[in-house]
Amino acid sequence: MREKDTKERILDAAERIFxxxxxxxxxxxxxxxxxxxxxxAVHYHFGSKEALLQEILHRRVAPINQERAKRLDRIEARAAEEPPSVEEIVAAFLEPAVQLGDGPESDGRAVRALAARIYGEPRELVEPMIREEFGDLSRRFVALLGRARPExxxxxxxxRFQFAVGVLIFVIAERYVSNLTPDSELDLNDREAIVRRMSxxxxxxxxxPPADARSRGGS
Amino acid sequence: MREKDTKERILDAAERIFxxxxxxxxxxxxxxxxxxxxxxAVHYHFGSKEALLQEILHRRVAPINQERAKRLDRIEARAAEEPPSVEEIVAAFLEPAVQLGDGPESDGRAVRALAARIYGEPRELVEPMIREEFGDLSRRFVALLGRARPExxxxxxxxRFQFAVGVLIFVIAERYVSNLTPDSELDLNDREAIVRRMSxxxxxxxxxPPADARSRGGS
DNA sequence: GTATGATTCAAACGTTCGTTTGAATCATGG
DNA sequence: CCATGATTCAAACGAACGTTTGAATCATAC
Structure with missing residues (x-):
């Protein structure tokens, strides 16, 4: 038996290449x-290419969503006494994600890129996955933001939540436009600065302020 | 000869499917x-699958970037007298893009989705295209934003420019997370509202305010 | 050592792919 | 009408694909 088992090796390699x-x-x-x-071995261990993708996503996304859920629990518990702040909601949303995949053996870049690019895959392939992994959490974020910004x-x-998701996805995917020019001063390795700025x-x-004249019309 | 010529029909179909x-x-x-x-016919008219993609991108993106460049020209001309406002820079950036592909015969949805998903394709495929189509413009937007926000x-x-790009790309791609749940109140057909909110x-x-303590350190 | 299930292997299946090829057809000008 | 270049066509090439298959090997318990 190899040092790292077959299944794990497939997951790691597939993650990077996907x-x-x-x-x-x-x-x-x-x-x-x-x-x-x-x-x-792929079929033996995972059954299909699609199931492999699903499992990769789940193994990476589930921990961050658990962490997000924990943070949401704490915010929600305190929200009974006073409205949550936008800052703490944003932190609960962003912080688990920007740490995605970081560990002693890996800088997490490929993992984050994959999490980001899922949004570009054909809808019928990924929407069930996204719905399953993020549907409940996004409802909760939206509800808390509603508490923070009742107007x-x-x-x-x-x-607005969607715009925030767009920013996050772009940042974790490290798909930049401006740094493609030679005079760019953007340092992609300064992740702390980028996260702070994004936040x-x-x-x-x-x-x-509300962009909609009738912002309360929909409730 | 058909009503619409072969080349055009290929471009339209490919745009949608890509x-x-x-x-x-x-x-x-x-x-x-x-x-x-x-x-x-694809090889006859375009030479390769990749060249087809390139031509599709160019035919759609070039007009919006021309429009952006015109708007930038106007802002830059006035910037000699007084600094530009963030609002007008953002409008110059967003407005041409959100109208992308709209015309009497088409609602532009596929075009916008394609423009957006380019960011998820393999880097070696699309970075040259992105650099060519957007490199100069992004430099100009960054420079104008610097005039508007000298601190x-x-x-x-x-x-920040990159974050704005992320928001725009997500919006034009219409890839939403929160509307995947049944209780979503987000109406994707109300484009005017979405654009207003995004702006x-x-x-x-x-x-x-500056997120970086040493924000002027890089200049 | 033997039996059994787990795992890995090489080969194959049937399908699909981008690209190429040479012939047929079309369009146009003289 | 004829010549010529442009365009379209059907077939084929060589390669690649996800999936399947049955045999071989491995791991473990008795």
């Missing part, structure tokens, strides 16, 4: 070759 | 079948 090439652009032969295992309609809160941007965006 | 399935997940047979043309470092401006969110995010 992140770079997407689901359709990743062949199982590329994965098994990178994992140094036999092609049939906004549910619809406007949902929009400030999102908090301030969320704290904007 | 947007749904991504580059690797799109077969030329799917495209040619949808366009009701012969498979070899921020170039690096922090670039980060407010971005403007307020960009107007946040």
């Amino acid at each position: 992140a770079e090439r997407g689901f359709a652009g990743t062949s199982l032969r590329a994965v098994t070759s990178a994992a140094d295992v036999n092609l049939a 906004l309609s549910r619809s406007e809160i949902e929009s 400030a941007f999102i908090v301030h965006g969320l704290c904007a | 947007a749904e399935r991504g580059f690797a997940g799109t077969s030329l047979r799917a495209v040619t079948s949808a366009a009701d043309v012969n498979l070899a 921020l470092s170039r690096s922090e401006i670039e980060s 407010a969110f971005i403007v307020h995010g960009l107007c946040a």
